[in-house]
Amino acid sequence: MNVVAIVTVAHHASDGESALTPVHGDALLTHTVRGLLDVPEIDLVLVAAPQRCASSFSEAVRGLACRVVPGSLRQAFAAVEPELAPGSVVLLHDALRAFTPAQTVRDVISAVRDGASVVVPALPMADTVKVTDAASLIIGTQDRTRLRTVQTPVGYAFTAFRPDLVPAGAATVPGHPDAMRVTSEFELSLAEAIAAAPKNEETL
Numbered sequence: 270m271n272v273v274a275i276v277t278v279a280h281h282a283s284d285g286e287s288a289l290t291p292v293h294g295d296a297l298l299t300h301t302v303r304g305l306l307d308v309p310e311i312d313l314v315l316v317a318a319p320q321r322c323a324s325s326f327s328e329a330v331r332g333l334a335c336r337v338v339p340g341s342l343r344q345a346f347a348a349v350e351p352e353l354a355p356g357s358v359v360l361l362h363d364a365l366r367a368f369t370p371a372q373t374v375r376d377v378i379s380a381v382r383d384g385a386s387v388v389v390p391a392l393p394m395a396d397t398v399k400v401t402d403a404a405s406l407i408i409g410t411q412d413r414t415r416l417r418t419v420q421t422p423v424g425y426a427f428t429a430f431r432p433d434l435v436p437a438g439a440a441t442v443p444g445h446p447d448a449m450r451v452t453s454e455f456e457l458s459l460a461e462a463i464a465a466a467p468k469n470e471e472t473l
Contacts, residue, residue: 272378273313273349274305274360274422276335277342278322279432285322287452288364289329293464296329297451300367300464306334308374311360313352317345342432358382359430360422368463369420369448376442377424386429387436390444391417420444 276298278284288298298316305314314335318326323339330337338345346359353359358381360374373390380388398411423435451460 271354271356272311272358272360273315273353274308274311274362274374275342275345275349276301276305276314276316276362276364277345278319278364279317279342280363284365285319285326289322289325290451290457292367292451292457292460295464297367297460298326298329298364299333300460301362301364302330302333302335304367304369304371305360305362305374308371308378310375310378313349315345315349316364317342346430346432353427355427357427359425359427361425361432362422363420363450365450365452366421366448367451368460369422370445373420373442373445373448374422377422380440380442381424381426385424385440386426387439388424389435389439389441390420390422390448391441392420392444392446394418417441418444420448420450 278288289296292300302314302316305311316326316330316335316337318337318339320339323337327337338348358378360377377388377390394413394416398413398416399407400409400411402408419435447463449456451457
């Protein structure tokens with residue numbers, strides 16, 4: 270096995286339930302797994318399901334060619350680690366980033382295969398960033414030239430894999446607006462539009 274993608278909801282306690290939010294008739298998790306399965310370079314999609322959501326997660330991906338491992342991200346990785354070759358690529362993907370384009374995923378895989386230990390999709394920060402003091406008064410403007418917002422999947426060389434860790438020195442590839450984390454009502458409305466759009470149509 271050369272490329273495994275692990276889908277996780279490890280960021281916040283409520284993410285397990287959020288991953289089951291319906292978008293265009295299916296759970297976010299269903300869209301996430303389908304998107305990864307559409308990337309031919311990926312040999313296995315593994316879903317790390319919180320124990321309280323294991324049954325619901327299994328139902329959400331029923332009929333899809335993936336595995337569900339109840340438990341933590343570390344337990345999911347341990348379940349697949351013996352099957353990985355030394356040169357394998359491990360992708361760690363947020364279940365709430367359900368519409369990350371396949372090309373972004375391929376770019377991450379390619380960058381790891383080209384020698385990077387850790388790779389993350391990133392976008393330049395568009396908003397103006399202000400600095401405030403203890404009284405919440407604006408005292409300056411942060412130079413955003415080198416600031417980036419990061420997305421997933423995070424790609425790791427097998428020997429560099431560390432759950433929940435994006436260390437300093439990670440390489441970057443271009444991210445994509447569609448790879449947003451779907452958590453708010455506004456983001457859900459965007460997700461509905463993305464899910465309804467023809468697959469060959471740019472959405473954002």
